[in-house]
Amino acid sequence: xxxxxxxxxxxxxxxxxxxxxxxxxxxxxxxxxxxxxxxxxxxxxxxxxxxxxxxxxxxxxxxxxxxxxxxxxxxxxxxxxxxxxxxxxxxxxxxxxxxxxxxxxxxxxxxxxxxxxxxxxxxxxxxxxxxxxxxxxxxxxxxxxxxxxxxxxxxxxxxxxxxxxxxxxxxxxxxxxxxxxxxxxxxxxxxxxxxxxxxxxxxxxxxxxxxxxxxxxxxxxxxxxx
Amino acid sequence: xxxxxxxxxxxxxxxxxxxxxxxxxxxxxxxxxxxxxxxxxxxxxxxxxxxxxxxxxxxxxxxxxxxxxxxxxxxxxxxxxxxxxxxxxxxxxxxxxxxxxxxxxxxxxxxxxxxxxxxxxxxxxxxxxxxxxxxxxxxxxxxxxxxxxxxxxxxxxxxxxxxxxxxxxxxxxxxxxxxxxxxxxxxxxxxxxxxxxxxxxxxxxxxxxxxxxxxxxxxxxxxxxxxxxxxxxxxxxxxxxxxxxxxxxxxxxxxxxxxxxxxxxxxxxxxxxxxxxxxxxxxxxxxxxxxxxxxxxxxxxx
Ligand SMILES: Nc1ncnc2c1ncn2[C@@H]1O[C@H](COP(=O)(O)OP(=O)(O)OP(=O)(O)O)[C@@H](O)[C@H]1O
Ligand SMILES: [Mg+2]
Numbered sequence: 001x002x003x004x005x006x007x008x009x010x011x012x013x014x015x016x017x018x019x020x021x022x023x024x025x026x027x028x029x030x031x032x033x034x035x036x037x038x039x040x041x042x043x044x045x046x047x048x049x050x051x052x053x054x055x056x057x058x059x060x061x062x063x064x065x066x067x068x069x070x071x072x073x074x075x076x077x078x079x080x081x082x083x084x085x086x087x088x089x090x091x092x093x094x095x096x097x098x099x100x101x102x103x104x105x106x107x108x109x110x111x112x113x114x115x116x117x118x119x120x121x122x123x124x125x126x127x128x129x130x131x132x133x134x135x136x137x138x139x140x141x142x143x144x145x146x147x148x149x150x151x152x153x154x155x156x157x158x159x160x161x162x163x164x165x166x167x168x169x170x171x172x173x174x175x176x177x178x179x180x181x182x183x184x185x186x187x188x189x190x191x192x193x194x195x196x197x198x199x200x201x202x203x204x205x206x207x208x209x210x211x212x213x214x215x216x217x218x219x220x221x222x223x224x225x226x
Numbered sequence: 227x228x229x230x231x232x233x234x235x236x237x238x239x240x241x242x243x244x245x246x247x248x249x250x251x252x253x254x255x256x257x258x259x260x261x262x263x264x265x266x267x268x269x270x271x272x273x274x275x276x277x278x279x280x281x282x283x284x285x286x287x288x289x290x291x292x293x294x295x296x297x298x299x300x301x302x303x304x305x306x307x308x309x310x311x312x313x314x315x316x317x318x319x320x321x322x323x324x325x326x327x328x329x330x331x332x333x334x335x336x337x338x339x340x341x342x343x344x345x346x347x348x349x350x351x352x353x354x355x356x357x358x359x360x361x362x363x364x365x366x367x368x369x370x371x372x373x374x375x376x377x378x379x380x381x382x383x384x385x386x387x388x389x390x391x392x393x394x395x396x397x398x399x400x401x402x403x404x405x406x407x408x409x410x411x412x413x414x415x416x417x418x419x420x421x422x423x424x425x426x427x428x429x430x431x432x433x434x435x436x437x438x439x440x441x442x443x444x445x446x447x448x449x450x451x452x453x454x455x456x457x458x459x460x461x462x463x464x465x466x467x468x469x470x471x472x473x474x475x476x477x478x479x480x481x482x483x484x485x486x487x488x489x490x491x492x493x494x495x496x497x498x499x500x501x502x503x504x505x506x507x508x509x510x511x512x513x514x515x516x517x518x519x520x521x522x523x524x525x526x527x528x
Contacts, residue, residue, distance in 0.1 A: 049439070051439070072443075074438075075438075075441045075442060075443045075446075076441075077441075078438075078439065078440065078441035079441035083439060083440075089435075089436045089439060090436070091433055091436055091437070092433075093239070093240070093243045093244065093433070094239075102437070102440065102442075103440040103441065105232055105446075106437070106440060106441050106442040106443070106446050107441065108228055108229055110228070111228075150440060154441075
C-alpha cells in the first residue's frame, strides 16, 4: 500500500531528515511511527502526501510512483489519502459543516451528495449538533474529530495521522485513538505518528522506530522503547 | 459551472466573514482612485484654461479705408485657404463704425467729431482665429507681401506675440509635468494595490495551505480571489464615480465663475464616463488579479 525504497530526504547540506528508509505498509495495517523530536517522522508523512519530494529513493502509494509526482497530480493524491495533524488545520472562517464539505467540494461533488454524506460523517465522529459552530468554539478533541471527519470524506484507503493527540488530554486522546482503531477495522490502512507511550503500548500493533533519520527498529507487535 | 457557482459563494463568504479587511481594501482602492481622478480633473482644468486663453487670442487685420470689396474678398479667400485657420469674422466699415460708437458712447467729443465727417473714416476689419497660437506667425508673414501693402494697413498680432509664446511654453511645461505626475501616480497606485492585496492574501496563507492539504487544486483556491477582486474593483470604481459626481456638483458653481460655462466638470465626467469608469475598472481589475496571483504564488507551492 505504502512503499518506500531507500528513501533519503535532505532539506539542505546541514540537515538530513531521513536516510535510506525501507518501509512497506500492507493494506489494512495499523502502523505506529515513533521516534524522538527531529528524528524525521513528520518528514516521512510529508513524503507520503507529496508535501515534500524525496532527495533519492522511491516512494509509491499502491502502484502509483509518487517520487516525482507532477504538481498538477498532487490534489488527486491528497483526495485519496486522509490526513490529520496535531494542530487540526481547520479553516477557522468556515463552520464545522463547511470545513468537512470543503474537502468534497474540491473534487466537484454535487451538492446533493454533499448533503447526504456530511451529516453521516458528523454522526460517526459524534458532532452532529456542532455543525453550525466555528472551530474556535470547539474543544481540541472536538476539533480533531472534525478533522477526522474531513479526512474520511473521500473514503480513503490510507489515513495518515501526525501526532493527532499531541495537543489533547488523556481522555480526548483515548477517544481519538478509538476512532482511529474503528476506521482501521473497516479496512483503512492507518499510519499513526505519535509520542505517546501509552497509546503505542495498548495498541499491540506494528511499531516503527526512527532515530536521527534512520529506521532502527520495526516490530510486528511492538512496544514503545526509547 | 458548479465550481464557478461555488467560487462565487466562497467569495461572498470570504468578503463578509473578513468584513473589516474587505472594508479596508475597498477604502484603500477608493482613495487610490480618487487621487488618480484628481489628477484627471487637474489635467482637464489646465487644458480648459489654456484653451480659453487661446480662444481669446486672434489677429485683427485692418483694411485700408480705400480697399475695394474685390480686394477684401481676395484677401479673405487667401486667408481661408490656410488649413490652420479655424475662424474668420468679417466686419464691414459700417459694423466697425457701429462698434466704435458703442465703445465710445460716453465720450461726446469723439462722437461729435465723427458726426461732422460725412464719410466713414474707418476701414473694414477681419478677425482671424487659428487652431494653434503658433500659426499666427505664418499668417502674418503670408500677408506681409508687397501686393497687399496698400490693402492691409495694420495687423495687431505683434502685440500678442509674447503672450502667445508664453502660453505655448506653459502648455508644454504643464504637459510634461503631468506626464511625470501620471507616471508617478501609476507606480504609487500599483504599489498600493499590490500591497493591499498582499496583506489580504497574507492573512489567508494558513487557509491556503490547508486547502491544498485537503486536495484543492490551485484554480479552486484562486477562483474565489479572482471573483473577490472583481467585486472589490466594481464597488470601489462605483463609489469613486459617485463621489466624483458629487464633488463635481459642489465645485461646478465656482468653476462656472472662472470659465463662464455651467456644469463644466459634471458634463465632462458624464460625457467621458466610459473612458473614466471603463478604463479604471479594467486597469484596477487587472492589477488586483495580477497582484493576487503574485502574492499567492508562494503559498500555493507544495
Ligand atoms: N523545511 C525544512 N527545512 C530544513 N530542515 C527541516 C525542514 N523540516 C524539517 N527539517 C529538519 O529535518 C529534521 C526532521 O524533522 P521532522 O519535522 O521530520 O522531525 P519530527 O520527527 O517530526 O520531529 P517532532 O517530533 O519534533 O515533530 C529536523 O532536524 C528538522 O530540523
Ligand atoms: Mg513532527
